[in-house]
Amino acid sequence: MKPFRQIGLVLLLLMPAFADAQSVNDEQLAVQYFQKGEFELAVMYYERLYEKSRSPVYYEYYYRCLVALERFKEAEKLAKRQMRRDPGNLTYYVDLGTLFKAMGNENKATQQFVKAIKALTPDHKQITDLANAFIEKNEPDQALACYQKGKKLLKNNYDFNFDIATVMGIKGDYEGMVDVYLDLLLKSERYLQGVQTALDRTLDLQDNEAQSKLLKDQLLRYIRKYPQKTIFSEMLIWLFVQKKQFNAAFIQTKALDKREKDEGERVLNLGRLCRSNFEYDIAVKCFRYVIEKGPLSPNYTPAKMEWLETMHQKITKGNYTPEELTSLESSYTSTLKELGKTAKTALLMRRLAHLKAFYLDHKPEAIALLEHTLKLPGMSRNNIAETKLELGDILVLNGQIWDASLYYSQVDHDFKNDMPGHEAKYRNAKISFYTGNFIWAQAQLDILKTSTSKLISNDAMDLSLLITDNLNLDTTSEAMSMYAKADLLLFQNQFDPSVAIMDSILTAYPGHALSDEIIFQKYRIAHRKQQFEAAARHLKTILAAHGHDILGDDAAFYLGELYQLALHDDAKAIEYYEKLLTDYPGSLYVVEARERYRQLKGDEPPAIDTFKKIE
Numbered sequence: 259m260k261p262f263r264q265i266g267l268v269l270l271l272l273m274p275a276f277a278d279a280q281s282v283n284d285e286q287l288a289v290q291y292f293q294k295g296e297f298e299l300a301v302m303y304y305e306r307l308y309e310k311s312r313s314p315v316y317y318e319y320y321y322r323c324l325v326a327l328e329r330f331k332e333a334e335k336l337a338k339r340q341m342r343r344d345p346g347n348l349t350y351y352v353d354l355g356t357l358f359k360a361m362g363n364e365n366k367a368t369q370q371f372v373k374a375i376k377a378l379t380p381d382h383k384q385i386t387d388l389a390n391a392f393i394e395k396n397e398p399d400q401a402l403a404c405y406q407k408g409k410k411l412l413k414n415n416y417d418f419n420f421d422i423a424t425v426m427g428i429k430g431d432y433e434g435m436v437d438v439y440l441d442l443l444l445k446s447e448r449y450l451q452g453v454q455t456a457l458d459r460t461l462d463l464q465d466n467e468a469q470s471k472l473l474k475d476q477l478l479r480y481i482r483k484y485p486q487k488t489i490f491s492e493m494l495i496w497l498f499v500q501k502k503q504f505n506a507a508f509i510q511t512k513a514l515d516k517r518e519k520d521e522g523e524r525v526l527n528l529g530r531l532c533r534s535n536f537e538y539d540i541a542v543k544c545f546r547y548v549i550e551k552g553p554l555s556p557n558y559t560p561a562k563m564e565w566l567e568t569m570h571q572k573i574t575k576g577n578y579t580p581e582e583l584t585s586l587e588s589s590y591t592s593t594l595k596e597l598g599k600t601a602k603t604a605l606l607m608r609r610l611a612h613l614k615a616f617y618l619d620h621k622p623e624a625i626a627l628l629e630h631t632l633k634l635p636g637m638s639r640n641n642i643a644e645t646k647l648e649l650g651d652i653l654v655l656n657g658q659i660w661d662a663s664l665y666y667s668q669v670d671h672d673f674k675n676d677m678p679g680h681e682a683k684y685r686n687a688k689i690s691f692y693t694g695n696f697i698w699a700q701a702q703l704d705i706l707k708t709s710t711s712k713l714i715s716n717d718a719m720d721l722s723l724l725i726t727d728n729l730n731l732d733t734t735s736e737a738m739s740m741y742a743k744a745d746l747l748l749f750q751n752q753f754d755p756s757v758a759i760m761d762s763i764l765t766a767y768p769g770h771a772l773s774d775e776i777i778f779q780k781y782r783i784a785h786r787k788q789q790f791e792a793a794a795r796h797l798k799t800i801l802a803a804h805g806h807d808i809l810g811d812d813a814a815f816y817l818g819e820l821y822q823l824a825l826h827d828d829a830k831a832i833e834y835y836e837k838l839l840t841d842y843p844g845s846l847y848v849v850e851a852r853e854r855y856r857q858l859k860g861d862e863p864p865a866i867d868t869f870k871k872i873e
Contacts, residue, residue, distance in 0.1 A: 284303045284306055284307055285303070285307060287299075287303050288300050288303035288304050288307060288319065291303070292304075292319060292322075292323065297323045297326045297327050298327065300319070300323050301320065301323035301324065301327060304316055304319045304320040304323055305320055307320075308320045312343065314340075314344070314347075317336070317340050320336060321333055321336055321337060321340075321353060324336065325357065325360065330357060330360065330361050333357050334354065334357055337350050337353045337354045337357060338354065341354070346384070347387070348374045348377055348378065348384065348387070348388045348391075349374075349387055349388060349391040351370045351371065351373055351374035351377075352370070352371065352374060352388070352391040352392060352395055352397070352400075353391075354370045355367040355368070355369075355370030355371045355374070356395045356397075358370065371392075371397065371400045374388055374404075375388070375400070375403055375404055375407050378404070378407050378408065378411060379411065380411040380412055382408075382412065382416060385404060385405070385407075385408035385411070385412075385418075386408075386421070388404050389401045389404040389405055389408070389421065389425075392404060393425065393428065398425050398428050398429045399429075401425045402422060402425050402426070405418040405421050405422050405425070406422075419438055419439075419441070419442050420442070420452065420456070422438055423435045423438040423439050423442075423456065424456070424460075426438065427456075427460040432460075432461065432469060432472055433472060433476070435460065436457070436472065436473055436476045437476065439453045439456065439457060440453075440476060440477070440480050440490070440493075443487075443489050443490070443493070444480075444484065444487065447489045450489065450492070450493075453493075454493075454496055457473065458500065461473060463497065463500045463501055464500065464501055464502070470497065470501060473497055474494065474497060477490050477493050477494045477497065478494070481494065488514060488517075488518060491510065491513075491514045492514070494510055495507050495510050495511050495514070495524075495528075498510060499528075499531065502535070502857065504528075504531075504532050504535070504537045504540045505540055505543075507528060508525070508528060508532075508540055508543055508544055511524050511525050511528050511544075512525060512547055515547075521551070521555055521556055521557055522547065522548035522551055522555060522557045522561065523557060525544050525547050525548055526544065526545070526548050526557050526560060526561055526564065528544050529541045529542075529543075529544030529545045529548075529561075529564060529568070530564065532544060533564075533567070533568050533571065535857055536822070536823060536857075538568055538569075538571065538572035539572075541564075541568045542565060542568055542569065542572075545561045545562075545564050545565035545568060546561075546565065548560075548561035549561045549562055549565060553596075559597060559602070562593055562596075562597065563593075563603075563605065563606060566586075566589060566590060566593060566606060566609065567609070569586055569589065570586060570609055570613065573586055574613075574617065575823050575824075576823055576824055577788055577790075577824065578788070583613065583617050583618055584618070586613060587610065587613055587614065587618060590606060590609065590610040590613065591610070593606060594606055594607065594610070599630070599631070599634065600634060600636070601634050601635065601636040601637045601638070601641060604631050604634065604637065604641050604644075604645060605644075607627055607628070607630075607631045607645075608628065608631070608644065608645060608648045610624075610627060611624040611625075611627045611628045611631075611648060611649075611652060612624070612648060612651075612652075614627070615651075615652040615655055615656075616652075616655065616751065619751070621652060621655060621656045622656075624652050625649065625652055625653065625656065628645055628648060628649040628652065629649070631645050632645055632646070632649070639672065639673075640678065643669045643672065643673055643678035643682075644678065646665040646666075646668060646669050646682075647665070647666070647669060647678065647681055647682060647685065649662075649665055650662040650663075650665040650666045650669075650682075650685060651685070653665070654689070654692075654746075654749060654750070655749065655750050655751065656750075657750065659689050659692065659693070659746075662685075662689065663686055663689050666682040666683075666685045666686045666689070667682070667686060668682075669681070669682035670682040670683050670686065677714075680706055680714045681714065683702055683705065683706055684702075684703075684706055684714055684717060684718055686702060687699045687702035687703050687706070687718070687721070688721070690702065691721065691725070691742050691745070692742050692743070692745065692746040692749075693742075694738075694739045694742055696725050696729060696735075696738065696742075699721070699725065700722055700725045700726065703718040703719075703721055703722040703725075704718075704722060706718035707719055707722065716846045720808060723808060724775065725738070727771055728771055728772060737763050737766070737767050737770055737772060738772075740759050740762065740763050741759075741760070741763060741772050741775065741776070743759055744756045744757075744759040744760045744763075744776075744779065745779065747759070748779055748782065748783060751786070753783045753786070753787065756779070756783065757780065757783060760776045760779060760780070763776060764776060773803075773804070774800055774803070774804035774807050774808075774809050775809070777796050777799050777800050777804075778796070778797075778800060778809050778812065778813070780796045781793050781796035781797050781800075781813075781816070784796060785820070785824075788824075790820060790824040790825050791825075793820060793824075794817060794820055794821070794825065797813040797816055797817045797820070798813075798817065800812075800813040801813045801814060801817070801837075805841075810841070810842060811838055811841075811842035811845035811846075811847060812847075814834050814835075814837045814838040814841065814842060814847075815834070815835070815838050815845070815847040815850070815851055817830075817834040818831045818832075818833075818834035818835040818838065818851065818854065819831070819854075821834065822854065822858065828858050831854070831858055832855060832858050832859050835851040835852075835854055835855045835858070836855060838851045839851055839852060839855065
């Protein structure tokens with residue numbers, strides 16, 4: 259073969275590859291120019307790509323470029339051409355109608371919209387595609403007409419009610435939207451979660467009184483019209499909960515419970531929800547209502563236990579008096595006397611032991627109670643593990659740290675790869691830390707860094723970093739040993755000796771890396787002493803002087819919690835939760851802070867920049 263013929267054959271073989279490469283390059287340039295709004299340049303490439311492939315994707319961008327450039331006649335020709343190529347796709351009528359509207363010809367636009375809807379067939383995808391095209395082009399009335407025609411075509415096979423309600427919401431016809439959703443619930447209660455999600459997404463139920471009143475009035479109308487349908491009463495309760503009107507939710511739930519002879523199940527669940535929102539007084543009302551049904555009620559025992567748990571949280575998380583602690587102890591004792599000390603009430607026994615040991619300084623009684631709990635018949639493995647962990651903590655509190663370590667080791671052995679085992683390993687590592695065995699403690703902590711529990715892995719990481727950072731400094735082992743002793747004294751409620759040691763560290767080692775840790779420990783002591791203003795000052799010092807260090811996010815979160823639960827200043831609580839969300843987006847506390855922000859303010863918290871770095 260002659261050389262020029264060989265070259266020609268090679269070029270012939272390579273031509274498809276060159277063509278493909280050119281298409282890819284054209285598409286990249288088209289996208290780039292379109293995103294920049296440089297439609298004069300983008301249209302050239304999209305025209306070329308469309309002519310080669312007739313792809314609907316290239317048509318869409320070619321059409322949009324022409325409209326943006328007000329080359330309406332060319333756009334009209336393009337849309338009609340595509341319509342002939344794909345007559346089953348009715349969305350091209352919408353393009354054409356929108357084009358006529360842009361040209362100021364409303365009549366011709368309406369004609370195209372009517373043609374599209376008239377051409378519909380009993381095809382679900384065709385109906386939804388056309389409706390979505392109308393919505394995209396801001397023609398909600400036409401979308402509604404499309405869905406109404408679709409309902410007739412498909413008869414009873416699909417009713418498009420959710421879609422119709424969504425379009426009504428887009429139009430701002432909230433009354434019509436709510437009616438459609440409530441009619442859906444009238445048809446089937448299985449739509450409940452979907453309806454609640456849609457209403458919560460569309461209406462501002464927390465801050466817009468007009469919208470929440472509209473929903474409330476509609477619900478009351480349906481309750482009166484369909485008294486046998488409890489679903490509308492449940493929706494009204496849901497509305498009260500969304501608005502954080504928990505007392506109204508309680509009244510309505512109690513009324514529904516009495517009417518349905520529900521044995522308190524709904525009220526019990528509402529009480530748990532109130533407690534998680536720190537609405538302790540209303541939670542207590544809920545549980546007391548169920549308790550008053552009497553010991554024969556199936557929910558009597560759970561309500562008793564939930565009531566005690568709520569009282570425990572209410573008292574220990576806020577301001578409390580010695581009399582309140584003693585009263586809570588008596589409530590635990592009388593409840594255990596009534597229900598009996600069994601495996602089913604082991605949680606109550608652990609809570610009572612914790613109260614006795616950490617708040618009432620009745621450590622021997624607490625130890626004896628937990629030792630008795632471990633001997634109860636029918637105790638599950640997890641129940642035994644939780645009891646041993648609590649007993650270990652109280653033994654540490656009582657100065658019996660090696661006895662405590664024995665119990666922790668037993669749980670670690672029995673639950674090596676599970677949560678109780680990780681908890682036990684962490685607590686044993688703390689004992690090694692307290693006793694100055696920092697290397698062994700760090701070895702255990704390194705294992706825990708991969709724990710499935712974020713809380714444990716974070717605690718392990720914090721303590722490991724504390725050890726690593728400070729053991730690498732000259733003359734620090736002595737300071738670390740002093741700090742570890744102070745930490746143990748703090749756990750044992752020996753506050754004054756703990757503070758004395760920490761102050762001596764600051765005196766002997768001014769500017770030491772442990773300074774922020776010491777301030778944080780002083781916050782914990784002030785909090786335990788119910789000196790909440792002092793506690794807040796310590797946390798503010800950390801934010802001001804050590805905000806970029808490891809305890810910065812802890813300080814922000816606990817300041818929010820302090821103002822929310824102890825100082826009862828919601829505005830300040832919101833301020834510090836917001837600071838955590840904006841300044842510490844990678845913090846372990848973000849999820850909890852976001853939820854508390856919503857509870858207090860009702861608004862969506864600020865968006866989190868997950869790539870933000872602390873300078």
